[in-house]
Amino acid sequence: NFSFGDYFKKEIIPWSWEFLTKELELPADKLWITIHTEDDEAHDLWREVGVPEEHIVRLADNWWEIGSGPCGPDSEIHIDLGPERGCGKPTCGPGCDCDRYLELWNLVFTQFNQMPDGTYPPLKSKNIDTGAGLERLASVIQGKPSNFETDLMFPIIEYACKVAGVEYGKDADTDVSLKVIADHARSMTFMIGDGILPSNEGRGYVLRRILRRAVRHGRLIGINEKFLAGAVDVVISMFG
Ligand SMILES: [Zn+2]
Numbered sequence: 001n002f003s004f005g006d007y008f009k010k011e012i013i014p015w016s017w018e019f020l021t022k023e024l025e026l027p028a029d030k031l032w033i034t035i036h037t038e039d040d041e042a043h044d045l046w047r048e049v050g051v052p053e054e055h056i057v058r059l060a061d062n063w064w065e066i067g068s069g070p071c072g073p074d075s076e077i078h079i080d081l082g083p084e085r086g087c088g089k090p091t092c093g094p095g096c097d098c099d100r101y102l103e104l105w106n107l108v109f110t111q112f113n114q115m116p117d118g119t120y121p122p123l124k125s126k127n128i129d130t131g132a133g134l135e136r137l138a139s140v141i142q143g144k145p146s147n148f149e150t151d152l153m154f155p156i157i158e159y160a161c162k163v164a165g166v167e168y169g170k171d172a173d174t175d176v177s178l179k180v181i182a183d184h185a186r187s188m189t190f191m192i193g194d195g196i197l198p199s200n201e202g203r204g205y206v207l208r209r210i211l212r213r214a215v216r217h218g219r220l221i222g223i224n225e226k227f228l229a230g231a232v233d234v235v236i237s238m239f240g
Contacts, residue, residue, distance in 0.1 A: 005125030012107055012128050013045040016077060020104070024141060030080045031055065032094045032101060036062040036073030042109070046075075057094050070110045070123060077105040079140055102140065105132040148179050152238075156182035159234045164221040177217035184214035185231035189239075192232075 003012070021028045033051050035042045037058045046056055065071030078094040078101040086092050086100030094101040110127040112120040135147035144150050148157060157168055160181045166174050191207050198208040211228070218227055 003128035008126045017049040032078045034076045039073040064108045072109045072111040074108040163227045164223045177221045180217040184210040189235040
């Protein structure tokens with residue numbers, strides 16, 4: 001979602017907190033916040049909604065810019081999936097490379113204007129660019145280890161398992177192929193539904209490549225007959 005000169009930090013922080021903890025009923029004590037090192041305003045607003053000091057982490061990386069133009073600090077909301085998903089290092093925390101802290105949402109506060117001379121005057125109209133991961137939220141709410149086990153993906157994996165005569169979760173390489181098939185089958189269904197056809201350039205070429213890659217991963221798990229049309233039927237039945 002975007003806000004251009006409308007709602008800003010003091011609105012989006014309580015709104016995102018309310019959505020996660022009240023609407024989705026995620027456990028507040030498992031949520032962690034990252035902010036930019038110098039963003040005291042965001043810090044104070046997170047404290048106001050009730051985030052304890054020790055769950056607010058300041059990171060120099062929390063800064064969005066693409067060269068000259070609007071830019072600013074960002075603030076991420078992570079959920080702690082538990083020490084069993086972590087690397088166990090004493091430095092482990094939100095932003096760690098391991099799987100323990102899953103980033104659910106990023107709020108980008110576009111409030112400065114990077115000038116060619118390298119200065120950062122404040123923007124008159126401040127903006128918000130905010131995005132939460134639908135599938136990540138689904139995986140957390142449904143208690144699944146990843147996006148692929150949620151009801152947004154798993155029926156396609158189950159279909160491919162049946163056709164191939166394999167089981168999910170038994171062999172790492174097989175699982176990779178099943179995930180590729182599920183992801184690509186879903187993408188190609190939406191692409192074709194949007195009017196894209198396989199071709200040798202642009203988005204049509206992307207479609208052709210993911211189609212071929214899905215077929216190849218089908219072969220890798222022992223599917224030698226045509227199976228993608230059936231996967232498309234599964235996607236259509238899931239997403240209508
Ligand atoms: Zn870690």
